[in-house]
Amino acid sequence: MLLAVSYKVVYDIGHFDAKSLESTKNANGPIVPLPKLSLEAAQKIVTGALREDPSAPKTFVTQVLDDDHKLATLMIEKDKQKSIAWIIDMRLFFKADLLDHEGYNLTEGFEKQYEINGRGNY
Numbered sequence: 001m002l003l004a005v006s007y008k009v010v011y012d013i014g015h016f017d018a019k020s021l022e023s024t025k026n027a028n029g030p031i032v033p034l035p036k037l038s039l040e041a042a043q044k045i046v047t048g049a050l051r052e053d054p055s056a057p058k059t060f061v062t063q064v065l066d067d068d069h070k071l072a073t074l075m076i077e078k079d080k081q082k083s084i085a086w087i088i089d090m091r092l093f094f095k096a097d098l099l100d101h102e103g104y105n106l107t108e109g110f111e112k113q114y115e116i117n118g119r120g121n122y
Contacts, residue, residue: 034069035069035090036067036069037064037067037068037069037072037087037090038064038067039061039063039064041090042061042064042072042074042087043057043060043061045087045090045091045093046059046061046074046076046085046087046093047059048093049092049093049094050093058078058079059076059077059078060076060077060078061074061075061076062075062076062077062082063075065084065110065114069089069090070088070089071086071087071088072086072087072088072090073085073086073106073110074086074087075114075116076095082114082116083095083111083116084107084110084111084114084116086098
């Protein structure tokens with residue numbers, strides 16, 4: 001009787017360890033590449049957010065500076081005046097100053113880095 005109980009305990013422990021190992025292997029499946037923001041997708045987001053005519057937009061995305069899928073940085077141009085804009089989570093556009101967790105103004109930093117003078121009115 002004692003032999004049967006000890007066999008059952010050892011079997012159950014081994015079975016649960018094997019199942020947990022199998023679950024771990026399944027959890028470490030293939031890594032899906034993160035989406036990248038293209039110039040065309042950024043233009044669609046900006047045009048939609050500013051409610052401009054998609055066939056003849058007034059504001060153009062001239063460059064995607066950082067195509068991070070959480071916070072993308074764009075250079076936009078309207079009436080030959082360049083400005084920095086942001087897209088959050090590939091869908092939310094805004095044109096304003098962005099501060100990091102330490103209080104630094106990221107918008108001004110990008111404007112200085114890319115030599116953009118002045119602020120556009122959007």
